[in-house]
Amino acid sequence: MVTLIVDNKEIETQEGSTLLQACLDNGIYIPNLCYLNGIEDPPGSCRLCFVEIEGYDQPRTSCRVKVQQGMVVRTNTEHVRRLQKTAFELLLSTHHVECRNCPANKKCELQRIAKFLHFGLKLKRLEPLERDIEVEHEHPFLEYIPTRCVLCGKCVFVCRKRNGQPMLSFAKRGFDTVISFFGENDKPVDVCNECYACAEICPVGALLVKDSPNTSNPWKRGSFNDKGKCQTPLK
């Protein structure tokens, strides 16, 4: 076991654990979107989980830091909050907010972060950015809504983990990056029809199960499962 000090509180955790996981396990919430418990080599892509660690002059992403005995960490400095708010605002500027019609409403990770950062879901200084993406590859059982996707990559990760080969993947590059089902027709779609791990893990309402007569889907379109969501209670 390792002990460290987070926000002046001493916490204990397992050796080799990430700092983010250690905090979450101890009821200290740090905004995060792209981290999954047990993921090896976390992508560190959402840039929300910043903390300040004594001995470093810049905030660091806690999902990429391994805990060390005696580490002194602060999760709520002005600097950390500034970066988190900017990252969140950036995500929001490409997000089509319509919570009332969204199956993720009330279970959505973005809503949770907005509340936590006291930021709300309205843009303040940035203009909304339009991305005109057509969904080129329709999946028989899944629906992808790019204007809600935060590109956390969890869906790709769990699918690869579960099926060996991902049935969906990042495609294109940069601002145009999307999740794609390319080749949806040449693979045993039954795999998807029995899995739905991606829709389950999606932290927002971007991957949904289609309401089709052929789906063996236990959750109809519009329902939303919150397995895999971070279970730490909000303060």
Next chain:
Amino acid sequence: MNLSARTEEKVMFDHIASMLRTYEKKRENLMAILQEIQGKYGYVAPPALQMVAKHLGLSSCEVYGVATFYNQFRFNPPGKHQIRVCLGTACHVRGGDIILENFERKLEIKAGETTPDREFSIDRVACVGCCALAPVAIVDDTVYGHMAPSKVEGVILGFEIEKERKEREKQDSESQE
């Protein structure tokens, strides 16, 4: 699609299939294979992506994800004449974007597109390594240095005249037969 284009495609897929057999089934060959297809045919047709995936034991979407990441790969056939306008730093400073715009206006397509008759396609490229001649445009393998907006029409006209000449020759030789 007309008949000849379809047979052309089929021939291409047959070629790709036999080319694939020369590659070991290892993921590290993915880029080399995609590059060979792009180099030979000027584009990687989506069914080719699926063939590659199958050969390497990857899922199609993964191959698609890799291919769409890189600038080098196109997914629809290019024009017969590829116009590449340099927008590298030196060319930008000397008005490369105006050259590009003129090509776009004359051919009525945007960069990255192909004319409906598949004669021309326009692409923007970064420095092609002859900055001292900026602004530069490359058509097929010919470098046109010190381009000017007023030269654009001449360049395109040159190809059109060439095409007409060839067609006339073809007609002449056909009528002789």
Next chain:
Amino acid sequence: MNLKSKETLIDVFASIKTEAEKRFGKIKGDSNQNIFIGMATCGLASGAIEVKRAFEEALAEQKINARVISVGCLGHCYAEPLVIIDKPGFPPILYHNVTPGKANLLVKAFLRGDDPVFEHVLGAMEENELIPTVMEFPRFNQEKRVVMGKCGLIDPEDIYQYIAQGGYSALAKALTLDPEQIIFEVLESGLRGRGGAGFLTGKKWQFVEDAEEKGKFVICNADEGDPGAYMDRAILESNPHQVIEGIAICAYAVGAKRAIVYVRAEYPLAVKIVQKAIEQARELGLLGKGILETQFDLDVTVFQGSGAFVCGEETALIRSIQGQRGMPQPRPPYPAQTGLWGKPTVINNVKTLASIPPIIEKGGKWLKGIGTKKSPGTAIFSVVGNIVHAGLVEIPMGVTLRSLVFDICGGVPNQKRFKAVQIGGPSGGCLPEQFLDTPIDFDSLTEAGAMMGSGGMVVMDENACMIDVARYFLDFTQHESCGKCTFCRIGTKHLLDTLERITKGKGRDGDIELLEDLSIDIKEGSLCGLGKTAPNPVLTTIEYFRDEYEAHIQEKRCPAMMCRELTAYYIDLDKCARGCDACVGSCPTESIFTTRDRKKAIDQTLCVKCGECMTACPSEYDAVRKVSPPELAPKIARPEEG
């Protein structure tokens, strides 16, 4: 290594070298006349093929015996095609801007007669009594060539030419040393990586040497994605063996058996030349199994990058070799710990590796004596833009920007004023006049807000708009962002949109502050070097040219008259000559019409502001004007038809 095999190694190399000298002697020393033509990409683009053909034809026609040899690039792009003629009884003479016509003339007058045709001579390559040497020009004598020393003087496709000029002897020497000794020399030289960040090369090698794991790799990074830099390409096209030799020494020092040269596929000639060079080195036993009959094996291959700037970043580069999307991964772990296929990997830039053979040959102390204390050695820049002598320049570190721009490269052409220089490509910054006395080295440039980066250097004159420059680079980085992390993927898009708005006259109060705040957060928050440096052009232009931003935003005016939405062309009716129509045909959009009194005017609704008419207007009339804001242009209506 035991004494016996040391002796064999020395013998084996000596016999290769003798062979090379024998063959190269045939080319150089004897009574033959030699014509060297620069045939790297730049030379080819300026017509070197036609020149070569003209030489060959003229030689055949006149029945003159002379050898035509293709060489790489001397770096003097402004004077391409370049030709060196080496005729017994004369020093080797360098000719510039050679055309097929000139080639013909040179064969007749110089090779047949003995007239070197002074008006086309750039200079002699050696001291002599007849012709001033090129060393008398600052462009040559202030340069110090460590990396590019042989570029443009040897045939890159002939390994023997490199060996005859001392090539591969550093490798032979290295193989007689212990790896530790080599790393010691590299550490002692103080060599810092030339790929941008300036990390100590010796230290990087040490990490990999120290790693226990087997199956290490060496990767030569020749991705060179900066849209205005091409020195790595020129080196690979002109002297690939010096890089390969550096790779081999590095591999021996760190204990790697496999090396990869990562070249971007947009450089087809470089790819071809490097492949051929590897092949030739293997045939001579300088690569492959049991190099120079020692126990050292090394397999070198070429990997072609597929056109993504971000793949120059080392972790992304590794992923692309592994056939994945080239998205960077946060470091640590560094490639020196977990690199290609998880193995310890050295990744070095082309110039870094090309600096190694001279260090081994002459010792670490020697390199330390060049340049500055903290940045030893030389720096290579591709100087482009509004500059008289555009091209590649290799200078000792510590030379000031002023002497690079004005002395070595001849300053700004057309009597325009120098305005700024953008250093380090899209990651760098824009430095104004007051920084001209900054010495060029890693730390001074970083301190000034720019960076060494790729070595791209764009000189801008008074007509360059700084907001447009920032917009240009942001447009590049935004398109090249891999899209993985939030700050870079979305943040750079906001920066670009805001800059675009400003250049279109739609800037608002608060835009400058928004740009600054976002830039700082993107720098701090991004995952990899691309995002961390992308805002630099924005931040430096705001810092040094804030008044230009304000003019665009508040007055909707572009002081440099570059932003097209904020400028207009018009024809001064008092100056336009009645009946002249020089400008009419030049306009690509047919915007110029004839007024009632047979002068010309511009239809502002059609004009695309290309400036062609201004060039076309005869200088004695000089009637075309450019103004900003566009409202300053007088409105002249097209006369009704008929």
